[in-house]
Amino acid sequence: MAFLEVKNLTKSFGDVEVLKGIDVAIEKGEVLSVIGSSGNGKTTFLRCLNNLETPNGGEIIVDGETVFPSHVKEGEFSEKLTFGLVFQGFNLFPQYTALQNLTLALNARAEIRLKKQKVGFFDRKKQLKLIKKENEEYALDLLNSVGLSDKVNYYPCQLSGGQCQRVAIARAMALKPKILCFDEPTSALDPELTGEVLKVIKELKENSKITMVIVTHEMEFAKSISDKVLFMADGKVCEFGTPEEVFDNPKNELTKQFLKNYNE
Ligand SMILES: Nc1ncnc2c1ncn2[C@@H]1O[C@H](COP(=O)(O)OP(=O)(O)OP(=O)(O)O)[C@@H](O)[C@H]1O
Numbered sequence: 001m002a003f004l005e006v007k008n009l010t011k012s013f014g015d016v017e018v019l020k021g022i023d024v025a026i027e028k029g030e031v032l033s034v035i036g037s038s039g040n041g042k043t044t045f046l047r048c049l050n051n052l053e054t055p056n057g058g059e060i061i062v063d064g065e066t067v068f069p070s071h072v073k074e075g076e077f078s079e080k081l082t083f084g085l086v087f088q089g090f091n092l093f094p095q096y097t098a099l100q101n102l103t104l105a106l107n108a109r110a111e112i113r114l115k116k117q118k119v120g121f122f123d124r125k126k127q128l129k130l131i132k133k134e135n136e137e138y139a140l141d142l143l144n145s146v147g148l149s150d151k152v153n154y155y156p157c158q159l160s161g162g163q164c165q166r167v168a169i170a171r172a173m174a175l176k177p178k179i180l181c182f183d184e185p186t187s188a189l190d191p192e193l194t195g196e197v198l199k200v201i202k203e204l205k206e207n208s209k210i211t212m213v214i215v216t217h218e219m220e221f222a223k224s225i226s227d228k229v230l231f232m233a234d235g236k237v238c239e240f241g242t243p244e245e246v247f248d249n250p251k252n253e254l255t256k257q258f259l260k261n262y263n264e
């Protein structure tokens, strides 16, 4: 069984069928790029994976565990994060520094865990202080790994778009998801800032070997970083294969047309 298996995933908004039965499978540590024209359901696919939309049908299985349909009951707390998502527009909390953007969820998770363990108020405060210190050190390491050690106390409004996106990547990594998803991570950036973000994503692949799903319009990037490429058209998988298969020897007419438009 593959590490990520998506089977016959469907999603409609009202009468509009956006995902019409997506089937895809990738192995652990692989990078999957999802390409396709605007409005074809790429973001909807990522949002379904990340439980931000509820699919109408199908299955999502990660590491042998069915995450959709979910077996987790409403209000149940799971320490494990299956998917992490880096948004196109960063979605950082503007009122928090780069460092706080990372530690916020880590500290909240520790607090919930201690409450669940019914640790008394004063012990909890003591333990939390230690955990917060550890979380801060861990977050500093992560910010360092995306080249932002000198910006940890900056607020998002004091950072460039590329730096914000690097904070967002570090934040998504902080919760140690099994699979990290990106929705057009560079499309909100000025062209000169695109390179620094793509470099960070490439380094993540090399250093952390985390499994990734990347929706992108950067074809050269997709070609160089991906193990598998999925071309979506009309809410379906139009073509799926290695970058060589999809980019150099596409079989489907729609893929050929899409790539031709890109290369013109
Ligand atoms: N919450 C929603 N309610 C209604 N329709 C939606 C909703 N979200 C997405 N859609 C519709 O679903 C279709 C696919 O949208 P989606 O954002 O997934 O496309 P996309 O492939 O990511 O496009 P782009 O490349 O422009 O980002 C569009 O027609 C869009 O209008």
Ligand SMILES: [Mg+2]
Residues within 6 Å of the ligand: 042, 043, 044, 183
């Ligand atoms: Mg989109």
